[in-house]
Amino acid sequence: MAVPLFDTVTPLRPLRAAIEARIAEVMARGVFILGPEVAAFEHEFAAYLGVRHVVGVGNGTDAITIALRALGIRPGDEVVVPSLTFYATAEAAATAGATPVFCDVDPATRNITPDTVRAVLTSRTKAIVAVDLFGCPAPVPELRELGLPVLEDAAQAAGASLGGRRAGALGDAATFSFYPSKNLGALGDGGAIATDDDDVAELARTLRFHGSRDKSTFVEIGYNSRLDEIQAAVLRLFLVELDGWAAGRRAAACGYAEQGLGTYCGLPAVPADAEPAWHLYVVTHPEADAVLAGLAERGVRARGYYRTPVHRQPAMASFAARATELPATDELARTNIALPMSPVLSSDQVREVVAAAAAATGQR
Ligand SMILES: Cc1ncc(COP(=O)(O)O)c(C=O)c1O
Structure with missing residues (x-):
């Protein structure tokens, strides 16, 4: 009997009727982008994580780019990232205009540490991206003691915790991917930014919609990166699981x-x-x-x-x-x-x- 690496089918089997009902509700409503499902999911995921804000975006890569910009990263700033991660972690920093600077990991936990980060800090370092690699939380509270904003890339860590706090609630902001094989996987692409900081959340919300809050005045060069209503509707179901x-x-x-x-x-x-x-x-x-x-x-x-x-x-x-x-x-x-x-x-x-x-x- 072959044993698969992932199983994205069996866990969803008991939810099939509920999934179809949620999708039917969205279709009946006819609102597919930035509607009540996304708002409800953002609210429910924020409550689950124990943070003030969640902002749904198109995928986990955009979530990192948008979160770094919302944390104030500007072109030319250095952002420390691990090299032992999915490529998107560093790519997203570069897309935000930053220079990714690679640091090593602890051989036992496979995560970055204050020591491995300290080894690559310069006067231009403006943020640290800590990946909760393979679903094990990075030592984010210790990393924050270095005095720089820490973005927690929790793409692989939904459902994990550290010191009684949820992965995704550990940094100045955190990002998630809802890629289908992830711990909290959608039925397509999706992502989110979580933060306690009102200003970071507000700027992330603006950046995900072309740099506009009201759809008529554009105050930033932003992105078109939204979590869609169907994904949010099913993610609300999956969050309970x-x-x-x-x-x-x-x-x-x-x-x-x-x-x-x-x-x-x-x-x-x-x-x-x-x-x-x-x-x-x-x-x-x-x-x-x-x-x-x-x-x-x-x-x-x-x-x-x-x-x-x-x-x-x-x-x-x-x-x-x-x-x-x-x-x-x-x-x-x-x-x-x-x-x-x-x-x-x-x-x-x-x-x-x-x-x-x-x-x-x-x-x-
Ligand atoms: C650690 C890490 N960061 C970022 C991403 C990017 O997420 P997405 O594929 O949703 O863009 C992934 C997964 O794909 C990941 O594993």
Whole structure:
């Protein structure tokens, strides 16, 4: 029996009738952009996160660009970003006009730390983007002590928490992606910005609609980037499920550890006060690609993520010139293996993956 890397079908199956009813309501209303569903979702997601404002946008990449601009980033400002992340984190900083400056990560948590950020700070640094990589919150409260605005890229961390606060409520602002395979995934593209800051929220709202508040006066060069009504309507349903889904992901992660996966691969370290939401369950092995081949032979769909980290991507060449050495990033990029993870990964599937990992690493 093959075990898929993600499962975007099974968790939604029990919601099918409710999803269809929500979509039918939107169609009957005939309002498809920036209507009552988006307003209600923004309100409900803000309450869930424990922040004052959520602003729905078109996707998680635009959310970062818009949030950085709303935080006051201007062309030429330096923004510290990890290189061990999806490309969009750094791309969005560049789209905002900033110079992304790459920093290393902690080899155990895979997240940036005050030390790795401090190593690349200059007088031009104006913000830090902290990614909650693979669903485990970055040490955002400690990063804020560096005295710069911190944008939390929580694209992978909906449903996680740190020190009792939700991922997405930790920084000066946070961004989410509702890409379908994410922990809170829509039925298409979507994203959001969360913040406690009234001014940041107001500017983000303006920027998502062409730099206009009233649709007749345009005060900024903005974007056309809105969460749409159908996505918001289904996200309202999925939000109710999010904690249960995150618990399912945590149970699968516990199962992996209990079944002895750590005998065969390096397991992710979890900070004492963190409750990750395991968007991806990523282990390490010195011969990761050979192990991946062994897993594939046994029907386990696993994958190496960010094999070419962002600072080594061709489009980042001019920004990466300053990136000296990022040894932990390079090592993790080479050795990581994302194993199957979903809210509904069964204990049988967990056992099957661990058995396949045992066999695939056995001879190595
Ligand atoms: C860490 C991270 N940041 C940003 C994004 C961009 O989100 P989107 O695909 O919705 O633009 C993603 C996911 O795709 C991501 O994983």
